[in-house]
Amino acid sequence: MTNSSQQDFDVEPSADDPDASDPAPRGVAASGVTGIGIGAIAQEIGLTKDTLRVWERRYGFPQPMRSPGGERLYPQEQVTKLRLVKRLLDAGHRPSKVLAQPVDTLQHLAESSGVGQDAPDAELDHLISLLRKGAYEEFRFWVLKRATRDGLERFVLDVAAPLAARVGNAWAAGSLQVYHEHLFSEAIQSTMRTLMRPLGDALRGRGGRPRVLLTTLSGEGHGLGILMAEAMFTLSECECIQLGLQTPLHDIVEAVSAHNIDIVALSFTAVLPAQAIANGLTDLRNLLPSHVRIWVGGSSPALRRKWNEGVVHVAGLAPIDETVAEWRQSAVL
Ligand code: B12
The missing domain is CATH 1.10.1660.10 (Multidrug-efflux Transporter Regulator; Chain: A; Domain 2)
Known part of the structure; x- marks a missing residue:
């Protein structure tokens, strides 16, 4: 901006x-x-x-x-x-x-300028049409089938992420309602959790680092970003603690200390005003020990500004693996 x-x-x-x-x-x-x-x-x-x-x-x-x-x-x-x-x-x-x-x-x-335009994809269009006509069982079936066929990483990058953008565009154009968004989120969340659970369980207790805590700040009610980020962190063999949505700053700080967290990962869509994001991140940075990193992601345009060295903007899901590798190289484990 x-x-x-x-x-x-x-x-x-x-x-x-x-x-x-x-x-x-x-x-x-x-x-x-x-x-x-x-x-x-x-x-x-x-x-x-x-x-x-x-x-x-x-x-x-x-x-x-x-x-x-x-x-x-x-x-x-x-x-x-x-x-x-x-x-x-x-x-x-x-x-x-x-x-x-x-x-x-x-x-x-x-x-x-491509704002609100979806890339052509017949299968994603089909999923949107199932949602629109209220065929939720069918929608869940297709989502689960695609996830099972493609595996977690491809499902997140090729289906869940672009489908979220499509659902948002359809809502903005008035062709899907807010309750469709809820049903969409529910189906994607349960599918992703099902796929993620075995690997997450297997990683627990192995002492893998970094240990990543995921959440959103107050006012940010969108949870698919941190869930997709959790999938990518898990695939990069990080141990993840998912706190869900809108955690107060002091609770984040307590959880960081209780779980010996290395990285706090936060997600921001465009709903929170830029100033609220800047204030929240400055306050959180001041409350956390300096060795704990804050990584932020999501579509909020506020993230494009330059942050101080204690906050890192990870531009998308695909770069998570590389950013984790860089952390491992620089950290004294
Ligand atoms: C599902 C949904 C909802 C659900 C959320 C359910 C839930 N429990 O999560 C419900 C219905 C509750 C909802 C409510 C609202 N929503 Co809504 N919602 C969506 C939708 C379709 C997906 C949301 C989502 O989770 N996106 C987050 C992720 C998936 O997308 P992303 O931010 O682009 O991030 C990408 C990457 O950057 C990366 N990433 C994300 N986080 C992180 C974190 C890290 C660390 C890393 C490395 C990477 C990373 O992953 C993503 C995939 O590529 C979006 C459309 C969209 N394009 O996102 C609208 C959208 C976000 N919603 C919007 C709006 C306006 C609202 C409401 C204000 C009104 C409404 N629709 O009811 C409320 C506000 C709630 C609040 N206080 O926050 C707008 C925001 C526009 C704006 N400029 O403000 C959007 C963009 C729809 C639109 N096209 O206008 N919403």
């Missing part, structure tokens, strides 16, 4: 805020004005309320209506455009070049 777009995100909260209580998150205000409240929009799209207000002042978009109490209410077409805007910004476009454009222009921009 460039410095100028970073500034557009990192703004101080404003005092005296009529939106603060956000009393009408979704629906119709007393006056009959329909729209979605600023808190609900910010959460859904992965922005802060202050960013939305700054854009309104600086670029004239979004342009919400007001409830009788003065709270901002965003009509559906502005929400749709905001989703597209966020995805373009995540891909590196600047707010100044994007926010004032009409939605058609933004759609062309997204198409020409």
Whole structure:
């Protein structure tokens, strides 16, 4: 992310805020004005309320209506455009070049820069169509069959990861609902755990290093990234401790000490604002002993910035094996 777009995100909260209580998150205000409240929009799209207000002042978009109490209410077409805007910004476009454009222009921009475009793959398309028509047993069967046929590594890299991106694109385009995402996550998680368990069990107690703790920080509710990362760490013969989602910092620190952890691996999608990620990582770095490494991954554009030497951005799943090998070379075991 460039410095100028970073500034557009990192703004101080404003005092005296009529939106603060956000009393009408979704629906119709007393006056009959329909729209979605600023808190609900910010959460859904992965922005802060202050960013939305700054854009309104600086670029004239979004342009919400007001409830009788003065709270901002965003009509559906502005929400749709905001989703597209966020995805373009995540891909590196600047707010100044994007926010004032009409939605058609933004759609062309997204198409020409590959944002939200899926690579052709008939089998993945078939899986999406099973999800869409509610054929969950069939979906689970195909996922498990492909996983059994291909093995853990190929399943993660060729199916689970691109399928997650496809499901996200279909959700953004309105062709899958949030409950489809839940069902998709459930099927992928249970398949991956089934495949991973025997190797994970066999590694336990062998004294293999590094010992890796995996989790997400508060506010990051997406768990497939750390699960996929766990699969790759396990295949690299690391002993993994999976804490699941949204672990408070002090609990991470306690688990690190209790399990003699070498690396804390965290995953970030684009839902957490850049500033929240920076604060969380700075605080965690200060709380952990210096020999414990923090490795971060995931699609959050905030990870593209330069981190201090105590935080390493691992760009994707495939480089995990090599990064672990480098750790082993540099560590005194
Ligand atoms: C499944 C899903 C959900 C499920 C999550 C269930 C669960 N228990 O995990 C549910 C339905 C709960 C959900 C909720 C939400 N979601 Co959602 N979700 C997804 C989906 C389809 C997959 C999520 C996921 O786990 N991705 C994480 C991994 C798999 O992908 P990745 O970040 O690109 O990371 C890759 C690599 O970098 C690497 N990696 C990841 N982590 C790590 C870590 C390390 C150490 C390493 C080395 C590598 C590595 O592995 C990945 C595979 O290549 C994505 C689509 C997508 N493209 O990710 C949307 C997506 C992340 N969700 C989104 C949104 C907006 C939301 C909600 C706000 C609204 C909603 N849909 O309900 C809430 C917010 C919840 C919260 N507070 O965090 C948006 C975020 C967009 C944005 N700019 O903010 C996405 C991108 C969908 C979209 N296209 O718009 N979601």
